Amino acid sequence: MSTKTLVQQLSQPYAEALLDIAKKAGNVDAIAEDVNLVLQVLAESSSVIEFLKNPLVSIPSKKETVRKLFAGQLNNELLIFILLLIDRKRISYVSDILNRYLEFVYALESCVIADVTTPIQFTEKQKKELIKKLEHMTGKKNVELNISLDSSLIAGFTVQIGSKIIDTSLKGQLKEIGYFLGASNK
Structure with missing residues (x-):
């Protein structure tokens, strides 16, 4: 199995879960806008990605950094979702998961x-x-x-x-x- 296929298999259920959360909250479009903001920040700052992927950095440190970085900028559902990815040690796939979420939203539209x-x-x-x-x-x-x-x-x-x-x-x-x-x- 290729790495790309594995990443797709890992990102799919998380992206689907985020879409379910967004639908229940009635915030699909607002969360999509916030997802674009997160992806933009990650694309412009490789140091943030490296920090989040670093296994030597503690989970509480990663969560605190994410909270400070996106304080007041993200829907609460998306912020909690990203913190969950940190807890589940899936934060290194955050870009893939968020891009997959956008694919689902665009498919809906x-x-x-x-x-x-x-x-x-x-x-x-x-x-x-x-x-x-x-x-x-x-x-x-x-x-x-x-x-x-x-x-x-x-x-x-x-x-x-x-x-x-x-x-x-x-x-x-x-x-x-x-x-x-x-x-x-x-």
């Missing part, structure tokens, strides 16, 4: 998240064109792009929606040609 990997930043026009094409392909009315940069791609980009991958990169095309010619896939 008939929205799909497309993970786009590109060697260069897209212009607004390129983003709009890609969204329009993906809306047509998926039949969804709302497509959100989650763009990440990868300088190892040579021209083009990749798009992943769920388990489907669209690879328009030159690197991907060369791999495909190599596969058909019987070359090793490395």
Whole structure:
């Protein structure tokens, strides 16, 4: 079993639990906004992630740091949920769990998240064109792009929606040609 599959299996039940909590509280959208805030903080500060993942840091220290970091900024349900992840020693999966939660929320709203990997930043026009094409392909009315940069791609980009991958990169095309010619896939 790959590490990615294991992470998905671990994150799924926690994300579902958070969605259940949010539905019961009637705060699905508000918690989604707070989830985006937490993900933004984690994306901008690798030191916070390293601190939370460090097994040598005590659970009370991690909980106190999270409380101080997000004091007055998060829904109480989300804050308690993150503290629970610390208690259960699942805090290292917090980004995966929260991203999975957003996928569930977007699915509820008939929205799909497309993970786009590109060697260069897209212009607004390129983003709009890609969204329009993906809306047509998926039949969804709302497509959100989650763009990440990868300088190892040579021209083009990749798009992943769920388990489907669209690879328009030159690197991907060369791999495909190599596969058909019987070359090793490395």
